[in-house]
Amino acid sequence: MIFLNQAKVFKSNSNTNSVFYRFLDIAIITCSLIAAAYFYGVALNRVYLTTLLVVLLGFSYTAEAFNLYRSWRAGKFRHMVIFAALTLVFSFVALFIFAFLFKFTEQLSRVVMTLWFANALVGLFIWRLTSRLYKLNRRRLGMSMQRVAIIGATESGASIFKQIIAHDELGYECIGFFEDRQPERLFDDMHLHVAGPIEDAVNKARRGEIDVLFIALPFKAEKRIADILARLGDTTVDVHFVPDFLLSSLIHARIDHVGDIDTLSVFESPFIGARELVKRTEDIIIGSLILLMISPILAAIAVGIKLTSRGPVFFKQARYGLHGDEIKVWKFRSMTVMENSNDVKQATKNDSRITPFGGFLRRTSLDELPQFINVVLGDMSIVGPRPHAVSHNEEYRKKVEFYMLRHKVKPGITGWAQINGWRGETDTLEKMEKRIEFDLLYIKHWSLWFDIKIIFLTIFKGFTGNNAY
Template sequence: MFAWSARCLDVSLIVAGGLIAHSMRFATLDISDIERLLTAFNCVLALLLFPAFGVYDTWRGKPLPVMLARVTLAWMAVVAAALLLAFTLHRMDSVSRLWFAYSTVITGALIIGIKCAVYSSLRAMRGRGLNQRSVAIVGAQGFARTLLAHLSSTPEQGFTPVCLLDTTGDEELHATGVRHAPTSAIGTGGSRLPVLNDFDELVAKVRAEEINEVWLALPLSQEHTIYRFVHALRHDFVNLRLIPDTRSISLFNHSMTDVAGLATINLTTSPVNTLRMWPKLLFDRLFAATALLALSPLLVGIAIAVKSTSKGPVFFTQKRKGADGRPFPIYKFRSMAVHKETTGHVTQATRNDPRVTKVGAFLRRTSLDELPQFLNVLFGHMSVVGPRPHALEHDDLYKDLVYGYMFRYRIKPGITGWAQVNGYRGATEKVEKMQSRVKFDLFYIHNWSFWFDVKIVAMTMFKGFIGRNAF
């Protein structure tokens, strides 16, 4: 019923868009035959093409930008077909191009606007506990708690968990007919969720209470259990979904993608797609260019101070890893006296390090030695915000000691980062300290957004330059 209502509404909006465009172009509602024909053709094509683009699929639990992109593409396909019809009938000279443009834009705006309003209204209703779909979860309590926490924090998605079948210690759920002592309940968003331990009991509950969805939060190795649910519920009108528990072989939540026409689960891939990164790339270049221009007098003054107080070059350069492990030379103002390191070994600076010059000590304490890295940002080696790159020798040391260490290099390293503004900067004398730093870096990568970057930059301005660990 809802899908047919949506179709009727879209047809009404196409007609309304054509009438509004005509009144704007000719100040009258007396539309011509060719305009009637094109409007009617658009209505028919919308009814045929919109379903093919998934416009009338359920939007529950799906991101709004993706669904609006489908709507936009579907409407563009309708408009292109209308243009083709006009050319085929040799009636393009009879069509007002301005009316056609107005009609295309106004109708598209009406359709997108109404769908945004409906989407927002439904989310608001679901956030208040209305229009929910009941969900039974199957899986070990550890992973189930993660799913429950997510559902509890996003009630606007419209999924309400009603029970859990705990597979802990009974991963294959063998049909032995033996019932286990039930666990009473599991916490979820302030309420208690009943926990079952018997396969047949869950199936009976799904049928008796007409539960809408069953989510199998199981490892991929439990093929037998997955098949049992598919077989047992094959005659029931319930949505059976698999949410693979791949925590043991992956760093992050995983996404589905299409590779060579095959459905694929990403385990360790670049966490943010190129399209989403465009705001970050643009921000990096503009911010770096502005910073270099505004700070140029300070940069020149620091360069003179470094050169005049100690022998050696103004800049210190060292190879570091960039995005996907590509090496690049990082630039800093030299803060130490020129010295030689043992091949394959880098000695980290320590408090009261005799190698640090007097000017260098001030630069390191205030992080002014890092300013030349805006050149790295401008050249595309680094980002303003991201995990700090470490010396190659440290990469070789920690990659086998700290889980997820090398995943930090899936994105560009940064001048500042989430770890730095939370106090994790300077030397890392202990593995535990590096583990904590990496934990913050991975949290940043997993939760990245443009506004998260802005927040980190703002925090850096207030407390990120000077710290007790900077020496």
């Protein structure tokens, strides 16, 4: 496609900025330790240098998990500050765990460590606040405003315009839409007049009257888009293409390369590269800690099952896991039967197969606790779409749009759908559709912070529900 090759001439300095921001954070954390040691009169020996290395590694790792160095121009300042603070907290937690395991906590001064943390926290906040105020002041003075034009009075063009209006911190000033079609063929909800034909936008870009240009034409207009990009090739305007289809279905969109050909991922797992390592580390650490803490509860439940009904304590049922591969999910047995065939009847209210003690386990989700074994083994995650029986998968994949995309990630013990009340029996198609909707929202917006939020909310509202039988 010609326009993809042509688009490569337009570059962004976001990568350069993110490298500078990483360097600045590392410098602040390092200088904070030096200042704390100097203030308390402690020499920076090999032990302190080791602690510095652990904190820097922990900070860098967690920062990537929180996506701390993404562009925050359209983000909320308080979110950026909170993520920076949480990143520092997690890095110091990692330090204390490391120091405890290798038995050198006694060689560290509590005063120095406290001062170090406080200095670093204040430093990370101050530079971000200073940068924020500086940029906002420049935009108020009109010194950092960017003139924006949108080619295409389409639905995707209207969506971009609404975001520009909603986020004045972007520093964008929209001069209008540019469109060649007749007014009756334009998108109905257009809130801005068409400033002129597309040729006017191209000419304004050539004269330097436009800084950013959004192309919101449909994919089928490839020849028109290629022609526009060819004429913009000798300008310095920043060009962004806004796709007109599957905007809500792109669960993890990114540009990839196959040789010299650029591709746009449409259906892809968010856990690629470093993110996969972050997710697996989260599952191993949190899963192992939870298994250790709940071991007395597991033992008590096992005794309760043996005393109240005949049969084994555990029940392993076939489920679809990552990429749709079959896995065996661990559960406490809550029924008098051990159904694991191609035709599994879903539990319903007052189901005669459920034992009295099993009913309690199911209502409180305690029957799911053995799945932390699946998490540690790598078959499941703590947070992710709940696994369905194989027969239910085969039934609903034909009825619910994008159903199988939930298998782009590992199934979870808890999930965004369960937090929002879509758990238990799915006796109607609408219930399953809502569950899938929330599952795909989780996959699309995954972050380490999102996982922590879901885990926290599960403690208060995720274990019980009216639909759990």
